[in-house]
Amino acid sequence: MNNPWRRLKPGPLTLGAALGLMWALTFGAVRDFVWADLKAGLIDLRGLSRVTRGLILLGFALMALMIGLLLFNDFWRASADLVPLTNSLAGRGTLAPLPLLPATLFLLAMAWSFALTGALHSHWAIRLGVVSLFMMVSVSWISATTRGGNAWGGFVALAGVIVFFLIRQRRQPRSGVEFSVLLGLVSLTFLFPQARGIAQWQISGVPLVVSNLDGHALTLSTLILPLLLLVGLSMANFTCVAAGWAVRISEDRLPRVALFGLMAIALALRVHNALGSAIETFMRAPAQEAWAFLGALGVPACIGAAWWISRRLARRAAETEPLSSQGLLNAADGAALPLIIGYTLAQLYIFVMLGLTVAFVTIFPNAEVSTTAQLVASAYADFLNNQYTPVWRVVFFGMVVIAGMAQARRGRQALALYLCGFGLMALWIEMADIGRPLSLLTWYGPTYTDFWWTIIFGAVALVWLIRRELTPARAAALLLVTLMSGLLRQTAFINNRFTPLFGFAGVGFIAFGLIWDALTAGSWANISSPELPRAGRIFLYLGYVLLTVTLVNWALTTHNLGQTAQLTGDAATFGLDRFGKPMLYAIYLVTLWPANQARS
Numbered sequence: 009m010n011n012p013w014r015r016l017k018p019g020p021l022t023l024g025a026a027l028g029l030m031w032a033l034t035f036g037a038v039r040d041f042v043w044a045d046l047k048a049g050l051i052d053l054r055g056l057s058r059v060t061r062g063l064i065l066l067g068f069a070l071m072a073l074m075i076g077l078l079l080f081n082d083f084w085r086a087s088a089d090l091v092p093l094t095n096s097l098a099g100r101g102t103l104a105p106l107p108l109l110p111a112t113l114f115l116l117a118m119a120w121s122f123a124l125t126g127a128l129h130s131h132w133a134i135r136l137g138v139v140s141l142f143m144m145v146s147v148s149w150i151s152a153t154t155r156g157g158n159a160w161g162g163f164v165a166l167a168g169v170i171v172f173f174l175i176r177q178r179r180q181p182r183s184g185v186e187f188s189v190l191l192g193l194v195s196l197t198f199l200f201p202q203a204r205g206i207a208q209w210q211i212s213g214v215p216l217v218v219s220n221l222d223g224h225a226l227t228l229s230t231l232i233l234p235l236l237l238l239v240g241l242s243m244a245n246f247t248c249v250a251a252g253w254a255v256r257i258s259e260d261r262l263p264r265v266a267l268f269g270l271m272a273i274a275l276a277l278r279v280h281n282a283l284g285s286a287i288e289t290f291m292r293a294p295a296q297e298a299w300a301f302l303g304a305l306g307v308p309a310c311i312g313a314a315w316w317i318s319r320r321l322a323r324r325a326a327e328t329e330p331l332s333s334q335g336l337l338n339a340a341d342g343a344a345l346p347l348i349i350g351y352t353l354a355q356l357y358i359f360v361m362l363g364l365t366v367a368f369v370t371i372f373p374n375a376e377v378s379t380t381a382q383l384v385a386s387a388y389a390d391f392l393n394n395q396y397t398p399v400w401r402v403v404f405f406g407m408v409v410i411a412g413m414a415q416a417r418r419g420r421q422a423l424a425l426y427l428c429g430f431g432l433m434a435l436w437i438e439m440a441d442i443g444r445p446l447s448l449l450t451w452y453g454p455t456y457t458d459f460w461w462t463i464i465f466g467a468v469a470l471v472w473l474i475r476r477e478l479t480p481a482r483a484a485a486l487l488l489v490t491l492m493s494g495l496l497r498q499t500a501f502i503n504n505r506f507t508p509l510f511g512f513a514g515v516g517f518i519a520f521g522l523i524w525d526a527l528t529a530g531s532w533a534n535i536s537s538p539e540l541p542r543a544g545r546i547f548l549y550l551g552y553v554l555l556t557v558t559l560v561n562w563a564l565t566t567h568n569l570g571q572t573a574q575l576t577g578d579a580a581t582f583g584l585d586r587f588g589k590p591m592l593y594a595i596y597l598v599t600l601w602p603a604n605q606a607r608s
Contacts, residue, residue, distance in 0.1 A: 050527065051064075051526075051529055051533045051534060051546060052534045053065075055542075056542070056543055057183065057184075059183060059184035060183040060184070060543050063122075063183060063184065063187055063547075064543075064546055064547075064550065067118075067122055067546075067547075067550035067551075067554065068526070068550070070115070070118060070554060071522070071526070071550065071553055071554060071557060074115065074554070074557040074558065074561055075519045075522060075523065075557060077561055078515050078518065078519050078557060078560060078561055078564065079515060079516065079519055081515070081561060081564040081565045082565075084105040084107065084108050084565045085103075085105050085565065085567075087105075088105040088106050088107045088108075089105070089106045090103040090104065090105055090106070091103065091104055091105075091106055091215045091218050092104075092215065092218075093215075093218060093219050093222050093566065103566070103567070104218055104222070104565065104566045105565060108562065108565055108566070109202075109217070109218055109221060110202075112221060112225070112558060112561075112562055113198045113199075113202060113221070114195075115554060115558040116198065116555070116558055117191065117194045117195045117197075117198050118191070118554055119550075119551045119552075119554035119555035119558060120142055120194050120551065120555070121187055121190045121191040121194050121551070122187070122547045122548070122550045122551035122554060123138050123142075123547070123548055123551025123552065123555070124138060124139070124142060124169065124173075124190045124194070124551075125183060125186050125187045125190055125544075125547045125551075126138075126543070126544040126545070126546070126547030126548035126549075126550075126551060127139070127544065127548060128173060128176060128177060128181070128186055128190075128544070129177065129181045129541060129544055130539065130540050130541070130544045130548070131539040131540060134539075134540065134548075135173065135177060138548075139169070139170065139173055141231070142169065142194075143166065143170070144360070145224070145227070145228060145231075146162070146166050146197050146198075147166070148224065148227065149162075149197075149198065149201055149220070149224050150162040150163060150166070150197070150200075150201045161196070161200030161201075162196070162197050162198075162200040162201045164196075165193050165194075165196035165197040165200065166193075166197050168193045168196075169190065169193045169194065169197070172186075172189055172190065172193065181541070181543065183543060183547075187547075202217065205217025205220065221562075222562070222566065222568075225559050225562045225563065225571075226568075226571065227359070228555070228559055229559055229563075229571060229574070229575060230352075230355050230356065230358075230359040231356075231359060231555070232552075232555060232556040232559055232560075232575075233352055233355065233579060234345070234348045234349060234352060235552055235553070235556045236518070236556065236575060236579035236580055236583065237348045237351075237352070237579060237580075237582065237583035237586075237587060238344060238345065238348060238525070238583060238587075239517070239518055239521030239522065239525065239579075239580045239583060240521070240579075240580045240581065240582065240583020240584030240585070240586075240587060240588050241340065241341075241344045241583055241584070241587045241588045241591070242521045242522075242524050242525045242528075243517065243520070243521050243524070243580070243584055243588060244340075244496075244584055244587075244588025244589065244591055244592050245337060245340075245341070245524070245528070245588070245591075246520075246521075246524050247492055247495045247496055247588075247592060248333065248337060248492060248591075248592060248595060249337075250491075250495060251488050251489075251491035251492040251495060252333075252488065254487075254491055255484050255487050255488045255491070258270055258484070258487065259480075259484055264480055267480060267483055267484060267487070268478075268480075268483050270487060271469075271483045271484075271486050271487040271490070274487055274490045274491060274494070275465060275466065275469055275486060275487075275490050277494075278462050278465070278490050278493060278494055279462055279465075279466050281497075282455075282458050282459050282462035282463075283459070283462075285455045285458070285459070286301070286455060286456075286459040289455050289456075299448050299449055300449065300450065300451035300456055301451070301456055301459065301460075302449055303440045303446070303448075303449025303450060303451045303456070304451045304456030304457045304459070304460060305460055306436045306440065306449070307433055307436065307457045307460070307593070308457075308460050308461065308464065308593070310429065310432040310433045310435075310436050311429045311432075311433065311590065311593040311594055311596075311597060312597065313428075313432055314412070314425055314428035314429035314431075314432050314433075314594070315425055315429075315594065315597050315598075317412070317413060317416065317424075317428050318412065318416045318421050318424035318425040318428055319331075319416075319421065320416075321413055321416035321417050321424070322416045322417070322419055322420075322421045322424065324417055325416075325417060325418055325419030326419070327419050328419040328421060329419055329420055329421055329422060330421070331421045331422055331425065331598050331601075332422070332598065333595045333598060333599060335421075335422035336422045336425065336426060336591055336594050336595050336598060337591070337595075338422070339420075339422040339423040339425075339426045339591075340426050340587075340588075340590075340591040341531070341532075342423075343423060343426060343427060344587055347408065347430065347587060348583075348587065350404050350407075350408075351401065351404060351586070353400065353404075354396065354397040354400050354401075355397075398438075401434075401438065402435065402438055405430075405431045405434045405435045405438065406431065406435065407431075408427050408428075408430060408431035408434075409427070409428055409431035409432060409435070411427055412424045412425070412426070412427030412428035412429075412430075412431060413428065415427060416428075425594050425598075426590060426591055426594060429590040429591075429593065429594050430586070430587065430590040433589075433590050433593075434586060437586075454496070454497060458493060458496075458497055461493055461593070461596060462493060464596075465486060465489055465490060465493070465596075465600075468486070468600050469486055485599045485600055486600070488599055489595075489596050489599050489600060492592060492595070492596070493596075496589075496592065515560075515564065517580050517581075518560060518575075518580055521580060522553060522556075522557065525553075526553070529549060532545065533545045533546050533549060559575070560575045563575050
C-alpha cells in the first residue's frame with residue numbers, strides 16, 4: 009500500500025535548493041560581509057622583515073595565551089601552591105599562586121621590551137615618554153624589592169637600557185637585535201631585585217617579594233586605564249558593525265517583505281522589553297523614578313542639541329563633509345584616545361608625580377627625607393584627586409564642546425557631532441550626579457535611556473507608516489538602530505553586583521574587546537610615517553596590550569576584589585557609557601534623519 013506521506017518527501021532538487029539557501033544566508037553571507045570587513049582591518053605584515061614578523065607573531069601568541077588565561081584564571085590557583093600577600097586584607101584575596109610571580113615578571117619584561125623597541129625609532133616625544141615611564145616603574149620596583157639590601161644590579165641594567173637607546177636611536181632599525189638586547193636588559197632589571205627578594209624570603213620566611221609585586225601591579229593599573237576605557241569604545245564599535253552586518257545580509261539575501269517583517273518583529277520586541285523594564289522600575293518608587301526618567305531624557309536632548317549645533321555651524325563652511333554612520337565611526341576612533349587621555353589626565357599626573365617621588369627617595373635614601381617626601385606626595389595626590397579632578401573634568405568637557413564647534417565651522421560634521429555629543433552628554437551626567445546641582449535627576453543603569461530611545465524609534469516608525477513613507481531603505485534604517493539598541497542592552501550584565509566575586513562577565517567583556525580591537529587595529533597599525541613607523545606602531549600596541557592583560561590577570565588570579573571590579577567591569581563599562589554611547593546615539597539620529605533616507 010502506498011504511503012501518502014511519501015509525496016511530501018523532499019527530492020534532490022528541493023534538498024539542493026534548501027542547502028543553497030542555507031549557504032547563502034550563513035556561510036556565504038559571512039564570507040561576503042563579515043570576513044570582507046574584518047579582512048580590511050587586520051594587521052598587514054607584508055613588507056616587514058622575517059625577524060620582525062616572527063616577533064610580532066610571538067607577541068600576538070602571548071596576547072592570545074593571556075586572554076585565554078583571563079577566562080580561566082583559576083587554573084593558576086588550582087594547579088599550584090599558594091603564598092600569602094602580607095599587604096592585603098584578611099579574607100579570600102590574601103593568597104597568590106607561586107608560579108604567578110615569575111610568570112608575571114616575565115610577561116612584564118616582554119611587554120616593556122615590545123614597547124621600548126617600538127619607541128626606539130619613533131618620534132622623540134614617544135621615546136622620551138616610554139623610557140621615562142619605564143625608568144619610574146623600574147626604580148619603584150627596585151627600591152621596594154631590595155629595601156635594606158644591595159640594588160646595584162637592577163640599576164646597572166636600567167642604565168644599560170638608557171645607554172642602548174642613546175646609541176641606537178639614530179641608526180638603521182634592526183628589530184631582532186634591538187628587541188633581544190632590550191629584553192635581556194629589561195629582564196635583568198626585574199631579575200636582580202627578584203633574586204634579592206627571594207633571598208630575603210628564604211631568610212625571614214615572609215614573602216615580601218610577592219606583596220611588593222602586588223603593590224607594583226596596583227600602581228601600574230593607572231597606566232593601563234586608557235586601554236581599558238578604549239575597550240568600551242571597541243564594544244560600541246562592534247555593536248554598530250554587527251548590527252550593520254545583520255541589516256546588510258537581510259537586504260541582500262532576503263526578499264523585501266522579509267526585511268519589513270524582521271524590522272516589525274525586532275521593533276515590537278524592543279518596545280515590549282523597554283516598556284516592561286521601565287514600568288517595573290517606575291513602580292518601585294514612582295515619585296523618585298519619575299525624576300530619574302526625566303533626567304535620562306536629557307541624554308537624547310544633548311545628542312539632539314549636538315546634532316543641531318554641528319549642522320548649523322557647518323553651513324558656514326566652504327566645504328562640508330556629509331554625515332554618515334561610517335564617518336562617525338572613523339571620527340570616534342580618531343578622537344577617542346585624545347579624549348581618554350584628557351579625561352584621565354589628573355590620574356596620569358598623579359601617577360607620574362608619585363613615580364618621581366619614589367625616584368627621589370631612592371636617589372636620596374635618607375630616612376627622614378624619604379618619609380617626609382612620601383607623606384607630602386601622598387597628601388598632595390589625595391588633595392588633587394578629591395578637589396581638582398572633578399573641576400578639571402567639567403572644564404575638559406566644556407573644552408571638548410568648543411572644539412566640536414570649531415570642527416563644525418570647518419565642515420567636519422561627523423567629528424563635530426561626536427565631540428559636541430560627548431561633551432554635552434558628559435556635562436549633563438556630571439550636573440545630574442549625586443551632590444551636584446541637578447542631583448534630583450540622577451539615574452543609574454541603561455533602563456532609563458533605553459526607554460526613551462525605544463520610544464523615539466517607535467514614534468518614527470509610526471509617523472513613516474501613517475504617511476506611507478516607510479520605504480525599504482527606512483525599514484533597514486529602523487532595523488539597524490533597533491538591533492544596535494538591543495545589542496547595547498546586552499552589556500547590562502557587567503553592572504551585576506556579583507561580578508567582582510565571579511568576575512566572568514566583566515572578564516569576557518574585556519577579552520572580547522581586546523580581541524575585536526586586535527582584529528581591527530590594522531586601520532591604525534598598517535600606516536607608516538617618519539614619526540611612527542609601521543613596525544614601531546605594532547610593537548607599541550603589543551607592549552601596551554601585554555601590559556594590560558598581565559595586570560588584569562594578576563588582579564583576577566590573586567582574587568583582589570577591588571582591582572578585579574575596577575579592571576574588568578567598571579573601567580570597560582565606563583568607557584562604553586562615556587566614550588562609546590555618544591557615538592552610537594549620534595548614529596541613531598544620522599540613520600533616522602529623513603534627509604539620509606531614500607523615499608523610493
